[in-house]
Amino acid sequence: MDQLYREAILDHYKYPRHKGHLDEPDVSYHDHNPFCGDEITLELQIVDGIVTDAAFDGRGCAISQASASMMTEEIIGKPLEELRSWTKEDILDLLGIEIGPVRLKCALLPLKALKAGVWGVEDWPHDE
Amino acid sequence: MTSIETIRKDFPILQRVVNGHQLAYLDNAATSQKPLAVLQAMDDYYRNTNANVHRGVHTLSEEATAQYEGARGRIGRFINAGSSKEIIFTRNATEAINLVAYSWGLDNLGPGDEVLITEMEHHANIVPWQLICQRTGATLRYVPIDAQGSLRLDLLDELLTERTRLFAFVAMSNVLGAINPAAELVARAHAVGALALVDAAQSVPHMPVDVQALDCDFLVFSSHKMCGPTGVGVLYGRRAALEEMSPFMGGGDMIREVHMDGSRWNSLPWKFEAGTPAIAEVIGLGAAVDYLSNLGMGWVREQEHALVSYAVEKLTQVEGLRIIGPSGEQRSGVAAFTLADIHPHDIAAILDSEGIAIRAGHHCAQPIHDHFGIAATARASFYFYNTFEEVDRLAAALEKVQSVFSF
Ligand SMILES: Cc1ncc(COP(=O)(O)O)c(C=O)c1O
Numbered sequence: 352m353d354q355l356y357r358e359a360i361l362d363h364y365k366y367p368r369h370k371g372h373l374d375e376p377d378v379s380y381h382d383h384n385p386f387c388g389d390e391i392t393l394e395l396q397i398v399d400g401i402v403t404d405a406a407f408d409g410r411g412c413a414i415s416q417a418s419a420s421m422m423t424e425e426i427i428g429k430p431l432e433e434l435r436s437w438t439k440e441d442i443l444d445l446l447g448i449e450i451g452p453v454r455l456k457c458a459l460l461p462l463k464a465l466k467a468g469v470w471g472v473e474d475w476p477h478d479e
Numbered sequence: 480m481t482s483i484e485t486i487r488k489d490f491p492i493l494q495r496v497v498n499g500h501q502l503a504y505l506d507n508a509a510t511s512q513k514p515l516a517v518l519q520a521m522d523d524y525y526r527n528t529n530a531n532v533h534r535g536v537h538t539l540s541e542e543a544t545a546q547y548e549g550a551r552g553r554i555g556r557f558i559n560a561g562s563s564k565e566i567i568f569t570r571n572a573t574e575a576i577n578l579v580a581y582s583w584g585l586d587n588l589g590p591g592d593e594v595l596i597t598e599m600e601h602h603a604n605i606v607p608w609q610l611i612c613q614r615t616g617a618t619l620r621y622v623p624i625d626a627q628g629s630l631r632l633d634l635l636d637e638l639l640t641e642r643t644r645l646f647a648f649v650a651m652s653n654v655l656g657a658i659n660p661a662a663e664l665v666a667r668a669h670a671v672g673a674l675a676l677v678d679a680a681q682s683v684p685h686m687p688v689d690v691q692a693l694d695c696d697f698l699v700f701s702s703h704k705m706c707g708p709t710g711v712g713v714l715y716g717r718r719a720a721l722e723e724m725s726p727f728m729g730g731g732d733m734i735r736e737v738h739m740d741g742s743r744w745n746s747l748p749w750k751f752e753a754g755t756p757a758i759a760e761v762i763g764l765g766a767a768v769d770y771l772s773n774l775g776m777g778w779v780r781e782q783e784h785a786l787v788s789y790a791v792e793k794l795t796q797v798e799g800l801r802i803i804g805p806s807g808e809q810r811s812g813v814a815a816f817t818l819a820d821i822h823p824h825d826i827a828a829i830l831d832s833e834g835i836a837i838r839a840g841h842h843c844a845q846p847i848h849d850h851f852g853i854a855a856t857a858r859a860s861f862y863f864y865n866t867f868e869e870v871d872r873l874a875a876a877l878e879k880v881q882s883v884f885s886f
Contacts, residue, residue, distance in 0.1 A: 355828055356883060365886050386840070387824050388854035412822035413884075454828065 355448055356413065363417035368424045369406045376406075380468025384456050389415040393423075393464040402426050402434070407461065414450070415457040421445045422461045431469060437462060439476060483782075486774070487864050489514040500834025503869040508653045508681060508813050508860035509838050510703045513767070517706055520766035521759045532758055533732055533749070547758050550765025551748070557768040558679075558698070559689040560715055564747040567714040567721070568756050572680040573603040575699035575714035576647070578751060579676055580607035582724040583645075590616035593642045595673070597622040597630055598850060599652045602843040604678045608647065617644070624850055628655040628804040635667055643673040650682035654844045654858065655804030656787070656813035658682070665695045674720065680704060685783060685811055685862075687776040696720050702760065707767035711760040714751070721747050728753040779863045783812035786861045786870060790814050793874040794859075798881060803851055812861035815842070818877060821884045823857040829883065833876045835869075 376394035383390040389411025396404040405423040409416065425445060426434055442462050443450065450458050459476055466472040487493050490512045495502040504512060524546065530539035532547045548563070555563040569575040588594065594608050598621050612619045622638055623631045630648075639646060646668035650661045661677055668675040676697040682688055683698075684705035690698050696717045703709040716724075726733055726744055730753035735743045744750045771779065787810055794800050799819035804810065818826055823839035830837055839857045841848045848854060859873055 355832070356825070361883065365884075387822070388841070412824040414825075454824070457824070 355450070355454075357448060359421075360413060360417040360446060360448065363420040364413040367407075367416060367420040369420065369427075370408060371406050372408060373404055373406050378468045380464045382460060382464040382467060384411070384415065384460050386453070387412055387415065387457055389457055389460055391415065391419050391460055391464055393419070393461060393468055395426075395465075395468070397431065400432060401430050402428065411460075412454075412457050414446070414454055415460050418442060418446060418458045419461040422465070426465070434465065435470065437465075481774075483864065483866055487866075489516065489770075490864055491515065493864060497834040497836070498832050503833075503835040503865075503872050505859040505861060505865065505869065505873060506836045506838045507862040507865075508704070508842070508858065510709070511684060511706050511862050512864070513706055513708065513763075514770050516770050517708065517763045517766045521708060521763040524759045524762050529759075531755055543758060546762050546765075547756070550761050553765050554713060554761075554768050555715075557772060558683060558715060559691050561691060562718060565690075565715055565718050565721065567716060567748045567751045568761055569699075569712045569714055570710060570757070571703070571712035572678065572699045572701040573607075573712070575697075575712050576603055576676070576678065577607045578714055578727045579697050579699075579716075580611045582727045582751075583674075583720070584608075584611040584617075585615065586725055588612070588615040588617040588644060591642060592617040592644045593620055593640070594618070595620050595622065595638055595643050595646045595668075597648050598624045598846050599628070599630065599655055599657065599844065600647075600649050600846070601653055601678065601680065602845070603680070604647055604649060604676075605846070618642075621846075622648070624655075624847070627806075628652075628657055628847070628851075629809070630657070630659055632660075635664075639667055639671050639673065641671055643668070643671055645674045645676060647676035647678065649678040649680075650688075651679075651685065651811045652804070652844070652847075653681050653813065653860075654815045654842045654847050654856065656810040656815070657805050658686075658809050658811055661695070662693050665693055669694070681811065681813075684771075686780040690715050702764040702767065705764075705767055706770055707764035708760045710757045711764055713764075718747065721751070726750055726753070730754045732756075774863065782863045783861050784808075784810075786865055786867065787812045787814060789867055790859060790861070790870045790873070793870055794877065797874060797877045800877065803847075803856060813858065814860070815856040815858040817853060817856055818880060819884070821880060823855045825884070826857045826877070826880050829880045830873070830876050833872065833879075835873055835876055837873075 373394045377397045378395040381392045391409035394406045407419040466475045530543040532544040552563045555566040665675040674696040677695045679700045683700040698715040702711040733753040802816045827839035
């Protein structure tokens with residue numbers, strides 16, 4: 352537990368960054384994980400191919416919500432070009448934990464919403 | 480009665496260490512652990528007897544057939560069936576319900592007919608009826624549950640009418656822990672001329688069940704929740720009802736004669752058992768019912784009642800913890816709960832790090848969760864081999880969850 356629920360994760364869960372909605376998002380995408388009942392809506396503001404603002408709203412387990420909070424914080428200021436190549440590893444690095452296959456779905460939900468919302472990629476992650 | 484310590488030695492897996500702690504297995508409503516007697520019966524079958532049943536005239540095949548059919552007889556007696564012809568082997572309780580839905584439902588349901596189920600059913604006793612009602616034009620109705628999670632029996636007169644062809648209900652809920660008055664519900668169904676199907680997936684493993692006393696037409700359960708292996712389930716069917724039904728699946732073993740222009744069915748129970756059955760698993764289930772009979776199902780129920788009463792008392796002391804479902808005598812060995820607004824998966828993950836196995840989610844019963852307006856619950860479910868000490872560990876770990884997540 353001390354590993355799965357390390358301080359940083361609990362902190363993002365309890366005090367989520369960028370939680371809420373943008374006034375005029377360029378991208379808004381809702382996704383959910385039927386296994387856990389995790390839900391998130393991800394919103395982005397994009398100027399010249401750069402994420403200038405991001406927000407999320409949702410509910411679910413600590414892992415999914417902390418992942419959303421950490422990811423929104425991280426992607427602001429980054430070019431979409433760079434985010435396009437993000438993988439599971441990028442999220443796990445942010446979270447800084449090892450995750451079993453079941454909870455991985457929770458952790459990856461925000462990135463899944465990003466990929467679907469921006470590039471219409473609906474079938475990520477493929478089974479690896 | 481043998482002590483719990485002696486009984487626990489029959490279950491090698493209970494000695495396992497998980498994440499540095501001795502396993503406390505509290506997910507018995509999902510599946511139970513298996514005693515050595517069951518593992519050995521299956522191992523012995525594969526080592527010494529393995530052959531296909533009902534076909535060969537060689538020694539092994541005759542022995543395999545005798546063991547397979549012998550297990551059927553013992554399993555039938557375990558629920559006091561009048562005849563072993565009334566015991567049909569399926570893959571699990573789910574398949575047993577589907578068998579009735581398709582074999583009986585497709586031939587007997589049509590527009591204007593109603594199937595009555597309840598709001599506290601497992602998806603296994605909802606979805607097959609949704610599918611069959613769609614196909615036949617029959618209407619599916621539900622007996623609602625009240626704020627405590629008990630069936631609204633006061634509405635039964637309205638819901639159970641001469642249009643009702645079948646009343647299918649759960650004897651013991653896998654989420655609420657509610658024990659329904661099954662015999663009374665069967666009698667109410669019969670009073671309006673409906674058949675009654677009892678989903679006994681939770682009751683057969685945990686309390687004495689007597690199909691003749693219940694007087695039900697169908698009753699289903701799964702081996703894996705009652706010390707037996709996965710891969711086998713049972714449909715008990717009243718002989719007269721089964722005789723009238725069409726076969727479910729076609730193939731070998733279920734026929735008497737096959738000709739290019741048609742076939743004749745085998746007699747009961749084989750009419751409903753197409754293809755090579757789960758022979759070793761049926762033999763394993765036979766060993767499981769011997770094991771349970773030896774303990775005594777009355778004792779099993781008492782033991783679990785003591786455990787769950789203690790658990791309810793301990794858990795309600797955890798701040799913010801809320802158990803759903805009725806209390807007291809009507810509660811089986813199941814306690815589903817929420818803890819403040821901590822997500823049940825987070826609860827289960829922290830408990831797992833302490834070696835405590837519980838389940839989190841909707842437990843294949845989403846309508847119950849909708850009823851209470853919650854997406855998921857955490858659920859501890861006990862079996863006779865659990866201990867009071869494990870309940871203490873559960874309560875202590877939940878205190879820890881509470882402190883990790885407190886703001
Ligand atoms: C009340 C109830 N009915 C039906 C089932 C389905 O059992 P199986 O998955 O073995 O078919 C379960 C299992 O969780 C159950 O608890």
